[in-house]
Amino acid sequence: MGRPREFDSDDALEKALNVFWRQGYEGASLTDLTDAMGITRPSLYATFGNKEDLFRKALDRYNAKHLCFVDEALKQPTARLVAERVLIGFAEAQTQPTYPPGCMGTGAAVACSDQSAAVREEIITKRVAMEVRIRRRLDEAKAAGDLPADAEPADLASYLMTVVQGMAVKAAGGDDRSCLCRVVKTALMAWPTAA
Incomplete structure (x- = not known):
């Protein structure tokens, strides 16, 4: 024993x-x-x-502990509120005073060399899974008439994840929460609304 x-x-x-x-x-x-x-x-x-x-265990813990807001964001009644809650949640997660700034996954993926391709793939797989979850929720919103007929849920989900990753880089570079919240406000100005 x-x-x-x-x-x-x-x-x-x-x-x-x-x-x-x-x-x-x-x-x-x-x-x-x-x-x-x-x-x-x-x-x-x-x-x-x-x-x-x-x-991998640390990344799972990071996602469960620091990105749990995504579950609640996806329950919001409108696509715009989903987008707003996702973006604000990430702005808050990336600027917690008791944790390093930025995003653990984005930071690690950007700095991985070919020798760590398996780690980068793991991070990408988790990002894609989140993007798919957002797209599915936006598909529902479009089917309910909450997005314009010409809106592409896959493109909107990709847009959100691109903004989120950009905010992570800005946070890691020293931008504070108020700066990221201004990015959120600007990003939401481009969000399509149903007529």
Whole structure:
């Protein structure tokens, strides 16, 4: 029978998430991770797998904890409110005072080299899944007459995700929440409305 763990794996994962969020996947060394988590490399491997496995677990935690607002946004009664809640939710998530600025996924994906293609693909898969969820909600809005007949839900979902990723880059570059909220306001000026 093995020795019991001498650390809180949930707390350690939260600390790893913060390292990946600040430094990206490739920028976070195993030493950075184990130092922040307060564990040894053998403990990391035994509990979380390799660095890529740890990143995937941290990314899942990030999505569940910091992007949970998307579920509520998709329940809004109009397409415009869906768009507004998605954009405001991301503006808030990307500028939390107790977390690194920007988006963990966007930051990691942008900085991944070909050696980390599997990590980049994982991030892209999660982004595409979110975009698909938004598109489906906008499909419903169009079918209900809440969007103009010539509106393309897939293009609108792509537009929202493009704005969100741009805001992530701006937040990581030092822009604060008020700046991102102005971006949201401007982006919503282009949102189509049913006649």
